[in-house]
Amino acid sequence: MExxxxxxxxxxxxxxxxxIAELVYHKPTVVLxxxxxxxxxxxxxxxxxxxKDEGLDFSKIVTFNLDEYIGLPATHDxxxxxxxxxxxxxxxxxxPTNVHIPNGMAGDIDAYxxxxxNEIEAYGHIDLQVLGIGSDGHIAFNEPGSSLGSxxxxxxxxxxxxxxxxxxxxxxxxxxxxxxxxxxxxxxEARTCLLLANGEGKAKxxxxxxxxxxxxxxxxxxxxxxxDSILILDDAAASKLKQYDYYKWVYDNKPE
Ligand code: GLP
Numbered sequence: 390m391e392x393x394x395x396x397x398x399x400x401x402x403x404x405x406x407x408x409i410a411e412l413v414y415h416k417p418t419v420v421l422x423x424x425x426x427x428x429x430x431x432x433x434x435x436x437x438x439x440x441k442d443e444g445l446d447f448s449k450i451v452t453f454n455l456d457e458y459i460g461l462p463a464t465h466d467x468x469x470x471x472x473x474x475x476x477x478x479x480x481x482x483x484x485p486t487n488v489h490i491p492n493g494m495a496g497d498i499d500a501y502x503x504x505x506x507n508e509i510e511a512y513g514h515i516d517l518q519v520l521g522i523g524s525d526g527h528i529a530f531n532e533p534g535s536s537l538g539s540x541x542x543x544x545x546x547x548x549x550x551x552x553x554x555x556x557x558x559x560x561x562x563x564x565x566x567x568x569x570x571x572x573x574x575x576x577x578e579a580r581t582c583l584l585l586a587n588g589e590g591k592a593k594x595x596x597x598x599x600x601x602x603x604x605x606x607x608x609x610x611x612x613x614x615x616x617d618s619i620l621i622l623d624d625a626a627a628s629k630l631k632q633y634d635y636y637k638w639v640y641d642n643k644p645e
Contacts, residue, residue, distance in 0.1 A: 390612060391619045392599060392636040394627045398587045401621050402431035405519075405585055408619070410439050412517055417449040422518030422576070423477075424455050424529070425469045428585050429519055433477040440481045447481045453509055455520075455529035455576070457491035458565035459498070459543065467557050468493060491541070491569040502541040502569060509575065518579035522586050525549050526594045526607030530570035533606045537614075539572030573611050582618040584609065586626040595622060596629040 395401045409432075412419050423429070439445040454469060463470035470490045478488060489508055495501035509515060520528050525547060531539060532547045544567065546554075551564050558564045576582065586595050598609035599620060612618040627633055 390599065390615075391639075392627070392630070392632075393619065393621045393640055394633070394636055395621065395623055397623050398431055401585055401587055401623050402435045404621050405432045405583060406435035406439060408583065409436065409517065409519075410445055413445060413447065413450060416516065417446065418451065419516045420451045420453065420512045420514065422453050422455065422515040422571075422579055423473065424519045424521050425472045426521040428521035428587060430476060432519070432585065436477065437480040445481075447483045449487075450483060451487045451512055452478075452483065452489060453505075453515060453571075454490040455518075456568050456570035457493040459493045459567040459569060460565055461493050463490075463492075463494075493565075493569060495569070498543045498569065502543070505541045505569075505571075506575065515579040517581045517583055518576055520576070520582060520584040520609070522584060522591060522594060522598060522609050523550060524553055524590065524594060526598055526609050528573065528576060528584070528609045528611075530568040531573050531576075531608040533608070535573055535605055535608050537577075537603070537605055537608070537611045538574040540575050541569065541571050544568050544570045573608050577611060577615055580617065582612055582615050584612060584618065584620045585622075586620070587623040589625040589628065591626045592629040595620075595626050596631070600631055 393404060395404055454473060457469045461468040465471060473490060491505055492501060525533055530544045532544060546566055546568060555561050555564050597607045601610060603610045603613050
């Protein structure tokens with residue numbers, strides 16, 4: 390795992406966006422796995438800036454989103470579909486036919502999940518998967534106890550996640566209880582995983598994910614078994630890492 394610690398949120402976003410920009414530049418047909426939540430918002434703003442100010446061309450990229458709430462149509466302002474168009478896709482020159490976001494209104498969820506997996510496979514693999522981390526250590530919606538080999542499927546959200554999400558809805562009753570999510574196994578097949586985390590609120594769970602045991606109770610810890618995972622953290626999110634000084638040392642002394 391490569392742990393990169395930056396001073397603040399803006400610096401994380403610049404680092405992550407630069408990484409993605411280089412990928413897109415070298416491989417215009419790159420397959421990007423994308424995430425929602427407040428964490429990647431700054432990254433998406435920076436990608437939009439690179440497109441508008443520096444002409445970064447997204448016309449051939451292919452995207453797959455990690456997850457979607459079940460029961461929310463794409464037009465619902467809290468659906469992840471709406472989020473992605475509002476915060477990224479409407480502002481770059483992505484080809485809409487190359488965008489894949491799980492359909493939370495699918496009739497036969499199991500069949501739909503199998504189709505989603507097959508779609509990813511049809512492109513070979515995801516080149517780079519962007520990830521955030523939930524307050525209970527989940528990636529996508531792989532809640533504690535999710536199999537580390539899991540595939541795209543329906544997942545019942547924990548009370549904690551429902552509570553975390555309640556701030557976005559008018560009433561607690563409206564918060565979805567179920568989601569379609571890529572599995573940990575699906576995510577682990579991405580060539581590179583790029584996890585972003587910022588703020589003190591994530592410090593404990595980030596330390597568990599990076600330095601704790603690999604466990605289904607903290608599904609982000611599976612990244613310890615990934616051959617190319619990069620974690621970009623701000624100082625606050627990194628503050629509980631035992632090896633904090635070492636990660637900084639490694640970054641500052643990168644071999645040419
Ligand atoms: C949801 C999403 C995750 C995201 C997490 C953290 O659970 N399914 O992909 O990482 O929220 O969200 P935030 O970035 O707002 O802390």
